[in-house]
Amino acid sequence: MAAGVAAWLPFARAAAIGWMPVANCPMPVAPRDHSKRQDELIILNVSGRRFQTWRTTLDRYPDTLLGSSEKEFFYNEETKEYFFDRDPDAFRSILNFYRTGKLHYPRYECISAYDEELAFFGIIPEIIGDCCYEEYKDRKRENLERLQDDQEENKDMRLPNMNFRETMWRAFENPHTSTMALVFYYVTGFFIAISVITNVVETVPCGATANQKDMPCGERYTVAFFCMDTACVMIFTVEYLMRLFAAPSRYRFMRSVMSIIDVVAILPYYIGLVMTNNEDVSGAFVTLRVFRVFRIFKFSRHSQGLRILGYTLKSCASELGFLLFSLTMAIIIFATVMFYAEKGSSSSKFTSIPASFWYTIVTMTTLGYGDMVPKTIAGKIFGSICSLSGVLVIALPVPVIVSNFSRIYHQNQRADKRRAQKKARLSRIRIAKAGSSNAFLQSKRNGLLNELLELTGTEEDEQKLTKNTSLLESQHHHLLHCLEKTTAHEFVDEQIYEQNCLETALQSYPSRSPSVSSHDGSLGTCCSRRVKRNTPLPNASVPPAHPVPAHQGPLQELSAVHIQCGDPPCHTTSRSNLNLKTDDSSRINCKSGQITTAIISLPTPPALTPDGDGLHGPPQRRPPPPPGHPPAPSIQTTTSSAGTNIVKVSAL
Amino acid sequence: MLTAIWETEGLQTVGIVVLVCASIKLLHLLGLINFSEDSVEDELELSAVRHRPEGLEQLEAQTRFSRKELQILYRGFKNECPSGVVNEDTFKDIYAQFFPQGDASTYAHFLFNAFDTDHNGSVSFEDFVMGLSILLRGTVQEKLNWAFNLYDINKDGYITKEEMLDIMKAIYDMMGKCTYPVLKEETPRQHVEIFFQKMDKNKDGVVTIDEFIDCCQNDENIMRSMHLFENVI
Numbered sequence: 001m002a003a004g005v006a007a008w009l010p011f012a013r014a015a016a017i018g019w020m021p022v023a024n025c026p027m028p029v030a031p032r033d034h035s036k037r038q039d040e041l042i043i044l045n046v047s048g049r050r051f052q053t054w055r056t057t058l059d060r061y062p063d064t065l066l067g068s069s070e071k072e073f074f075y076n077e078e079t080k081e082y083f084f085d086r087d088p089d090a091f092r093s094i095l096n097f098y099r100t101g102k103l104h105y106p107r108y109e110c111i112s113a114y115d116e117e118l119a120f121f122g123i124i125p126e127i128i129g130d131c132c133y134e135e136y137k138d139r140k141r142e143n144l145e146r147l148q149d150d151q152e153e154n155k156d157m158r159l160p161n162m163n164f165r166e167t168m169w170r171a172f173e174n175p176h177t178s179t180m181a182l183v184f185y186y187v188t189g190f191f192i193a194i195s196v197i198t199n200v201v202e203t204v205p206c207g208a209t210a211n212q213k214d215m216p217c218g219e220r221y222t223v224a225f226f227c228m229d230t231a232c233v234m235i236f237t238v239e240y241l242m243r244l245f246a247a248p249s250r251y252r253f254m255r256s257v258m259s260i261i262d263v264v265a266i267l268p269y270y271i272g273l274v275m276t277n278n279e280d281v282s283g284a285f286v287t288l289r290v291f292r293v294f295r296i297f298k299f300s301r302h303s304q305g306l307r308i309l310g311y312t313l314k315s316c317a318s319e320l321g322f323l324l325f326s327l328t329m330a331i332i333i334f335a336t337v338m339f340y341a342e343k344g345s346s347s348s349k350f351t352s353i354p355a356s357f358w359y360t361i362v363t364m365t366t367l368g369y370g371d372m373v374p375k376t377i378a379g380k381i382f383g384s385i386c387s388l389s390g391v392l393v394i395a396l397p398v399p400v401i402v403s404n405f406s407r408i409y410h411q412n413q414r415a416d417k418r419r420a421q422k423k424a425r426l427s428r429i430r431i432a433k434a435g436s437s438n439a440f441l442q443s444k445r446n447g448l449l450n451e452l453l454e455l456t457g458t459e460e461d462e463q464k465l466t467k468n469t470s471l472l473e474s475q476h477h478h479l480l481h482c483l484e485k486t487t488a489h490e491f492v493d494e495q496i497y498e499q500n501c502l503e504t505a506l507q508s509y510p511s512r513s514p515s516v517s518s519h520d521g522s523l524g525t526c527c528s529r530r531v532k533r534n535t536p537l538p539n540a541s542v543p544p545a546h547p548v549p550a551h552q553g554p555l556q557e558l559s560a561v562h563i564q565c566g567d568p569p570c571h572t573t574s575r576s577n578l579n580l581k582t583d584d585s586s587r588i589n590c591k592s593g594q595i596t597t598a599i600i601s602l603p604t605p606p607a608l609t610p611d612g613d614g615l616h617g618p619p620q621r622r623p624p625p626p627p628g629h630p631p632a633p634s635i636q637t638t639t640s641s642a643g644t645n646i647v648k649v650s651a652l
Numbered sequence: 653m654l655t656a657i658w659e660t661e662g663l664q665t666v667g668i669v670v671l672v673c674a675s676i677k678l679l680h681l682l683g684l685i686n687f688s689e690d691s692v693e694d695e696l697e698l699s700a701v702r703h704r705p706e707g708l709e710q711l712e713a714q715t716r717f718s719r720k721e722l723q724i725l726y727r728g729f730k731n732e733c734p735s736g737v738v739n740e741d742t743f744k745d746i747y748a749q750f751f752p753q754g755d756a757s758t759y760a761h762f763l764f765n766a767f768d769t770d771h772n773g774s775v776s777f778e779d780f781v782m783g784l785s786i787l788l789r790g791t792v793q794e795k796l797n798w799a800f801n802l803y804d805i806n807k808d809g810y811i812t813k814e815e816m817l818d819i820m821k822a823i824y825d826m827m828g829k830c831t832y833p834v835l836k837e838e839t840p841r842q843h844v845e846i847f848f849q850k851m852d853k854n855k856d857g858v859v860t861i862d863e864f865i866d867c868c869q870n871d872e873n874i875m876r877s878m879h880l881f882e883n884v885i
Contacts, residue, residue: 007728010884011780012750014787015763017795018802019823020877021868022847027877039724099731341667344660376660381667 043081044095049088050081057098064122066098090117097123105132111139145411168246188239189302195232195295198225233269236262236295258301265295308412312405316397319404323397327364330393334360334386341379348375359383364390440491443477703736705777714778715785722781729777737774740764754828762822766802792878796865810858811851816844 020027042058044051044066061067076083084091090109094117097103105114105128118125128136162170171181202218202225218225240262247253268288300306313320335356342350349372350356359372363386374383484490492500705711711722733742740761747760767775767783786794801807805815820840827835851859851867868874 007731008746009750010725010788011784012747013881013884014784017787017878017881018763018766018799020880021796021799021803021864021874022820022823022843023873023877024843024846026873027880030880030883032883340659341663344656376664378660378663378667381664381671385670 044091045076045079045081045083046086046088046091047084049091051091051095053095053098060098060101061123066094066121068122070122086117086120087113090114094118094121094123097127102129103127103132104129105136107135111136111143115140146414165246166248168242169248172243172246184239185302188235189299191232191235192295192298192302194228195236196293198228198232199292199295229269232295233266236266236298240266258298261294261297261300264291265298268292304412305409308405308409312401312408315408316401316404319397319400323394326393326396330364330386330389331357331360334364334382334389337382338374338379338386341376341382342374345375345379350374360386363387365394366391434494437491438493439473440477440480441493443474444481703774703776705736711778711781715781716789717781717785725781725784726777729780737776738780739774743775751826751828753830754826756826758818758822758825762802762805762819765805766798788881788884792869792875793865795878796868797861800861800864810860811864812858813844813848816847816859817841820844820847 039054039056041052042055044053058066058071065071071082074082074084089106090113093104093106093109093114103123103125115125125136171178171184175181175185203216205214206217206220240259243259243262244250244253253259268291271288300310332353335353338359339350339353339356342348342356350359356372359374361367362369362372363383366387368387374380480491705726708719708722711717712719715722717725730736732746738746743764744757744760747763748756750756764775765771767779769779769782783798786798790798800811803811803816803819805818817840820843824835824840824843829835848857848859850871851863853863853867
């Protein structure tokens with residue numbers, strides 16, 4: 001029962017009294033309405049906009065959010081209203097659904113936003129009224145196509161383990177994936193062009209010799225053309241066989257249009273080779289040569305536009321069929337009329353109805369060759385009617401085809417545009433993601449710095465540091481921290497990770513001094529950050545050597561915290577500064593407390609001193625002896641800073 | 653020879669006639685020539701009839717509903733019929749929604765006629781509310797009167813067997829096909845026979861209003877069922 005007519009139920013029940021005198025058995029007891037409360041107004045506060053409606057209006061649809069007890073979850077006791085933190089504009093249509101029983105889809109609304117609202121309020125989109133349903137479905141289909149295009153591009157992603165066959169197939173299908181594929185693509189394209197040009201030039205009459213008539217070039221330079229043809233066909237054959245080999249499903253490949261075109265293009269040559277110079281079959285041979293022109297269709301692999309055209313024609317098959325049918329009808333009608341009209345005139349070219357077909361076609365398509373013209377008045381009248389109707393009949397289906405083509409073409413263009421924008425989008429997304437992970441890494445440094453400042457800094461600076469992160473962020477970071485502790489591994493930056501992988505590939509290290517390694521063994525587990533790393537000297541040319549914890553690889557991670565100040569910079573080497581407690585205040589009192597972390601990784605030099613330079617605690621600082629000339633450290637700042645003066649303070 | 657000339661001339665004539673007809677049709681299409689005179693009034697088709705009920709006080713006086721009840725009733729009524737009147741098709745639609753399994757259109761037709769007391773083809777809010785007032789708040793006498801009115805299709809004061817058969821068939825139609833036990837052809841007829849046996853005291857083949865009311869008042873079941881829907885509103 002439609003809820004809209006719920007208001008009429010009392011009437012229907014009252015009218016049931018009409019059955020009473022007719023009934024023979026006693027009637028069942030009527031249900032009592034226990035909750036006989038008065039119909040009340042309820043207030044729905046949607047993001048500040050207040051909607052009011054009767055309770056019974058909402059009760060009409062009990063399987064939605066507003067009609068069921070689910071809305072009690074949103075009840076606000078103090079203000080005695082139901083508060084929903086949703087879009088008030090979209091809520092209008094939803095509330096109107098309760099009032100009128102019809103759900104409308106507003107055109108200005110984004111389709112996915114609307115879908116989300118419907119899902120939130122528990123309304124299925126299928127009950128959208130007929131007036132708006134088509135629009136809704138169209139928009140939804142468009143959106144789905146767009147998303148599908150995006151997904152299809154993801155399939156281009158290189159699968160990690162592709163065997164040779166799959167690589168080859170991928171190279172054939174997408175020439176942009178590798179250089180070899182591109183080369184192959186251009187070479188085949190070149191040979192297709194050569195082959196087509198050869199076919200064309202073959203028939204051009206070359207200069208005639210004195211006693212011979214004009215011969216086409218093909219007959220004059222038979223050998224040359226034959227060699228060209230052979231070369232092209234060989235290339236095509238090889239290409240076809242390679243594709244056949246690489247195809248994931250050979251049967252499907254052989255059935256596809258492109259493969260049929262390939263076969264048709266190269267078959268005449270082989271048939272010509274096999275056949276002898278027999279006079280009977282040479283006629284058939286000549287016919288076969290015609291099929292060589294199909295090589296030009298091989299270009300469709302190379303041209304997107306051709307493919308679109310072919311696809312359009314396929315999708316407009318019904319329109320084309322209609323065009324053909326209506327044209328045929330008109331041709332027959334007019335040919336008949338013209339024949340009978342011109343029958344009387346002498347020396348008329350309209351000898352039969354089929355002969356008039358030619359005239360009708362030429363007139364209807366407004367070609368008008370003039371080889372057949374009507375002479376009688378009736379013929380001329382009907383001829384003019386014929387040409388007028390021809391224009392109309394042909395003009396009718398053409399816009400449909402054009403619009404189809406335009407739609408498909410734009411879709412393809414959109415796909416190309418999206419592919420081009422995708423790179424930029426992906427890199428932006430990556431930066432955003434990296435930002436959040438860097439925030440976590442930075443907060444770890446902040447944690448270190450906090451400990452550092454506990455010893456050296458003042459209270460307010462500490463608070464300044466901790467204030468920068470919101471509650472949400474700090475909770476998030478705590479969560480990541482817990483994960484680190486659970487798995488006994490640490491989050492590191494991508495570059496460092498890659499470098500580490502590289503280094504493990506190149507070198508392997510035995511564990512260094514036991515004391516260090518034991519301390520380092522605690523690294524990444526529950527222990528302190530203090531046994532982290534040494535400080536690098538960014539300006540120094542001689543970076544220290546570092547011991548390597550056995551289970552972590554050559555992790556040369558540095559936590560160096562830069563405090564950027566507007567004050568004159570102190571370009572002192574970091575380590576000594578820390579020990580000078582007096583100087584710290586001058587530094588830490590920088591007003592613009594912008595903190596950047598630099599993660600400095602140093603590739604480990606080949607020779608390591610036995611007693612590494614592990615720092616076991618903040619007071620202990622032993623500058624490690626520089627072993628050699630290791631490459632310059634790479635400094636990477638994770639957050640951009642406005643100023644230029646960077647004072648590096650090494651944290652532990 | 654002659655036939656050839658006639659052929660050509662005939663075709664010429666045909667051609668000219670076709671041309672003339674086509675041009676006339678074209679002019680007619682463009683609106684320059686008008687053949688029939690009654691095409692202009694189509695533009696002035698009246699929009700739907702709008703009806704506004706009498707004031708709340710008057711309705712309060714005429715019916716046995718309170719003010720609040722009338723308000724609720726009107727809101728429901730106006731929601732479904734914004735123009736203020738129900739015509740028969742809308743009425744049938746609404747009533748059919750309550751009986752999805754069968755065909756309620758015949759019975760709705762009879763019901764419509766019972767509600768449409770002034771027989772103007774539409775049920776306004778006053779008709780609606782007055783009918784409801786009788787059915788829900790009226791005395792037993794009034795209710796039985798109303799029922800008699802419903803059964804008496806031609807409103808001549810007598811219920812004949814044919815009228816009763818129509819009503820019975822309409823009621824059974826609302827049940828639809830899928831019933832248990834299966835509905836047979838002669839079930840309505842048998843039901844009518846039982847009804848007449850009960851009601852028709854003087855066996856003259858028709859039931860008058862007095863016979864009807866007398867008989868109903870003596871029947872326990874019917875009396876009890878009259879009070880069934882008292883608390884509907």
